[in-house]
Amino acid sequence: MAGFFDRLLSREPKSAYQAKERMKLVLVHDRSNLSPQALEQLKDELIEVISRHVNIDTQGMRVEITKEGREQRLIADIPIKTLAKRRMG
Amino acid sequence: MPGKVVTVTSGKGGVGKTTATANIAAAMALKNQKVVCIDADIGLRNLDVVLGLENRIVYDLVDVIEGRCRLRQAMIRDKRLPELYLIPAAQTRDKSAVSPSDMVRLCNELKPEFDWVLIDSPAGIERGFRNAIAAADIIVVVTNPEVSAVRDADRIIGLIEAEEKGPAQLIINRIKPDMVKKGDMLSPDDVLELLAVELLGLIPEDETVITSTNRGVPVVIDGKSRAGRAFRNISQRLLGERVPFASIEESGGLFNQIGRIFRKGGG
Secondary structure (H helix, E strand, O other), rough: HHHHHHHEEEEOOOOHHHHHHHHHHHHHHHOOOOOOHHHHHHHHHHHHHHOOOOOOOOOOOEEEEEEOEEEEEEEOOEEOHHHHHHHHO | OOEEEEEEEEEOOOOOOOHHHHHHHHHHOOOOOOOEEEOOOOOOOHHHHHOOOOHHHOOHHHHHHHEEEEEEEEHEEOOOOOOOOEEOOOOOOOOOOOOHHHHHHHHHHHOOOOOOEEEEEOOOOHHHHHHHOOOOOOOEEEOOOHHHHHHHHHHHHHHHHHHOOOEEEEEEEOOOOOHHHHOOOOOHHHHHHHHEEEEEEEEOOHHHHHHHHOOOOHHHHOOOOOOHHHHHHHHHHHOOOOOOOOOOOOOOOOHHHHHHHHHHHHH
């Protein structure tokens, strides 16, 4: 009974949930052959190239791999700093 | 109509490829299909012991390929079933004794005579795997609801797609429904969502698989075995029958969800 209440109160997620969340990440990187570090580096290089042409909000920028079925897509969402925004900030 | 070549593979070893091959083959033979199994795991042969035919081997796959015997001479007939044959692997050679084109040639010779050619692939992603899938019309990937088996299955599925041999069909083996209910084992839904492939079958963990393998008798012959029933369902699906995933493999809610996911995601 104590075990039951321990589990009820414990915040640790179920092991199957942890397995699934870990596998989601692992499979994304396995399939693309792109490690989290390499993705981070790609993001830095993107910032460098794009900043040469346009003023971007690097804080609000997202670069990630999404998947639809077994297809993967590299999505870069890069907010551009507008003049109005700059004045406000 | 020429027969179809089905290759059973997995990436990771020990997930139940050989058991699946033996039982799908036996279940098809019980349905009066003419079936030949090829053990492509050269050097680590096992399909013979799982089928209980180990004492009858004279010639093997490499003997056929290298022309030391005729194809007929290497085919062992299982006398307990109407039309089930085995071509055993060589035990004293390695995977390099056979090439993918050897396998294609062999299967082309077998296809006119059989309804089904089932190939038991070795674990791994190297030569043995390439040999095993070279002639395949259908590739079945076996996995377990565990992180290592799922990861390796994903890798194999990717390679199958790259070879344009897909889409692969998935068997999830050794499911423990009690652990799934408690949230302590990846559910079939979880595995399907992660791998995003078509589902072919769900096999519950079942001790009768061990006892029947001990005796060298395919578990599909045991009418009461839950795993046996699941393997019979798989063979029926391969034969083109529509066997729902819900209610038949297991009673209870767990497997009812699968049918929905499959219909939604499968195709």
